[in-house]
Amino acid sequence: MTMSQERPQEVLHLIEPRQGADAPEPALPVVFNLSDNNSPADVMDVLSLRPFASGEQPWSRSTRLENVRTEAPLRPGDARLVRVAHEKGKESVLAEGDGWTLLSNRWKSGIAYVAVSAVTDELAETVLAASVKDATEPPKVDEASVEMGFWHMGAHGPVRSERAITADSWEDIRRNYTAPVAEALDAVMKLTRDEVSGRLLLLHGPPGTGKTTALRALARSWNDWCQSDCVLDPEALFGTPSYLMEVAVGDDEDENRRWRLLILEDCDELIRGEAKQSTGQGLSRLLNLTDGMLGQGRDVLVAITTNEDLAMLHPAVVRPGRCLAQIEVGRLTRAESLSWLDGTDVPGAEIGADGATLAELAALRKGEKRPEGQDAPSTATGFYL
Numbered sequence: 492m493t494m495s496q497e498r499p500q501e502v503l504h505l506i507e508p509r510q511g512a513d514a515p516e517p518a519l520p521v522v523f524n525l526s527d528n529n530s531p532a533d534v535m536d537v538l539s540l541r542p543f544a545s546g547e548q549p550w551s552r553s554t555r556l557e558n559v560r561t562e563a564p565l566r567p568g569d570a571r572l573v574r575v576a577h578e579k580g581k582e583s584v585l586a587e588g589d590g591w592t593l594l595s596n597r598w599k600s601g602i603a604y605v606a607v608s609a610v611t612d613e614l615a616e617t618v619l620a621a622s623v624k625d626a627t628e629p630p631k632v633d634e635a636s637v638e639m640g641f642w643h644m645g646a647h648g649p650v651r652s653e654r655a656i657t658a659d660s661w662e663d664i665r666r667n668y669t670a671p672v673a674e675a676l677d678a679v680m681k682l683t684r685d686e687v688s689g690r691l692l693l694l695h696g697p698p699g700t701g702k703t704t705a706l707r708a709l710a711r712s713w714n715d716w717c718q719s720d721c722v723l724d725p726e727a728l729f730g731t732p733s734y735l736m737e738v739a740v741g742d743d744e745d746e747n748r749r750w751r752l753l754i755l756e757d758c759d760e761l762i763r764g765e766a767k768q769s770t771g772q773g774l775s776r777l778l779n780l781t782d783g784m785l786g787q788g789r790d791v792l793v794a795i796t797t798n799e800d801l802a803m804l805h806p807a808v809v810r811p812g813r814c815l816a817q818i819e820v821g822r823l824t825r826a827e828s829l830s831w832l833d834g835t836d837v838p839g840a841e842i843g844a845d846g847a848t849l850a851e852l853a854a855l856r857k858g859e860k861r862p863e864g865q866d867a868p869s870t871a872t873g874f875y876l
Contacts, residue, residue, distance in 0.1 A: 531576040532583040532596070538574065539585055539594035543608040548592060552615040553606035556627055557653050563626035565595040565605055567618060591618045602652050630655060637711045640720035642738055644727045649737040651720070658711040659704070667701050667849045668820065669827055675818045676705055682815075684716040684750055684790075689815035690781040692794040693808070696820035699850025702796040705820065706754055709794070717750040717792070725755045729773035739780055739791055750790040759797050774808075782813055822846045832856065 525534065542548040559565070570586035570593065577583075580599040587593065591609035605622050609615035630638060636655040643650055661680045665673050679692065694702040710719035720738070722728050728735055738753065781793055792815065808814075823831060828847040829839055837855045847855075 530578055532578055532581065535574050535576055535583050535585045535594065539592055542592050548608040548610050550612040550615045551608045552619040554619065554623060556603040556623060557601060558627045558630050559597060559601050559603045560626060560628050565597060565603060565622050565626060566593055567621045590614055593618060593622060637714050639710060641723055642720055643723040644734055649734045656707060658707040661708045661712055664704060664708055666831060669823045672818060672820050675816065679816050680709060680712045689813060690792050691814045692792060693814055693817045694796045694820055695799060697848060698798055699848040700820040701849040702820050706794055717752050719752045719754060721754040725758050729776045735776060739789055750792060752792045752794055754794045756796045758795050759799050822848050828852060
């Protein structure tokens with residue numbers, strides 16, 4: 492279909508009718524645009540906003556939930572169902588009661604969003620509380636895992652979801668790193684909240700050397716005093732002040748809040764030498780978060796991984812006093828590589844004179860063959876370590 496043949500958007504007029512001769516006129520007419528690209532769930536989102544937008548139900552309360560029980564209805568027992576839609580692992584329910592309207596969106600991942608509009612704030616709060624009561628369950632505890640948050644900018648603002656990820660203990664993976672790197676990471680892993688000096692942790696080095704693996708172990712080591720969050724879209728984080736404030740400041744009302752470790756992976760463009768020209772305010776906001784006005788009084792640490800050489804990074808990033816640690820994560824020596832492969836059938840001839848990366852060793856142990864004519868394993872093995 493060409494542009495000239497495309498159907499125009501349908502205009503949906505949602506105007507609250509008067510219920511009687513003495514009923515007041517609606518506060519304002521509500522008009523929404525819908526197109527062929529909108530799904531039934533999108534229509535339900537629109538319908539749920541109608542009583543709030545018109546002024547009929549001017550109070551609104553909403554919340555996001557994680558670890559939602561499958562059997563949780565996410566609505567009061569006396570709710571009247573208006574619409575239900577199922578699509579791509581998502582269930583949307585529109586319900587209503589006397590003086591209130593509720594929308595719940597639930598995903599198979601266990602995440603849910605519930606929003607209530609009502610004629611009074613007290614009613615909205617009561618209906619929301621009844622809807623989410625006993626709706627969640629504690630996350631399953633696994634000694635080999637850690638709860639990690641994942642941030643991204645959604646359609647309606649910043650969204651954080653939490654997942655249990657596999658995280659080996661540092662003692663179990665220490666042998667994956669060459670001696671100088673292991674010693675440097677020893678000191679970082681043992682840090683406590685009272686020993687933090689510097690707000691930036693920089694891990695740099697070739698791909699496949701285990702930078703991400705080390706950060707997972709760090710999240711586990713610090714779990715008692717530090718919440719770990721991975722930011723999936725760093726460029727949006729530092730390009731949107733409201734997003735940055737939400738992630739950095741969090742909930743000021745939580746008096747027992749833990750430190751927060753923000754993990755930014757492969758942020759080469761943000762911190763390399765020409766970053767000021769190429770990313771605009773992104774670098775400045777990163778520096779402000781680590782030791783500027785925004786960072787003052789905020790218990791926030793930032794961990795960055797990059798494949799760039801240290802000499803290629805912006806001097807403001809690596810200046811003394813800013814970094815909690817700067818660690819170049821490199822290849823294991825040949826002797827360390829042979830020790831790592833001890834007990835396997837991999838011949839020593841597979842290891843070059845300059846040793847190997849963790850990804851290369853993992854590939855060799857799995858029996859993967861390197862391309863013919865290649866003298867030593869390549870760093871580009873496809874393993875994200």
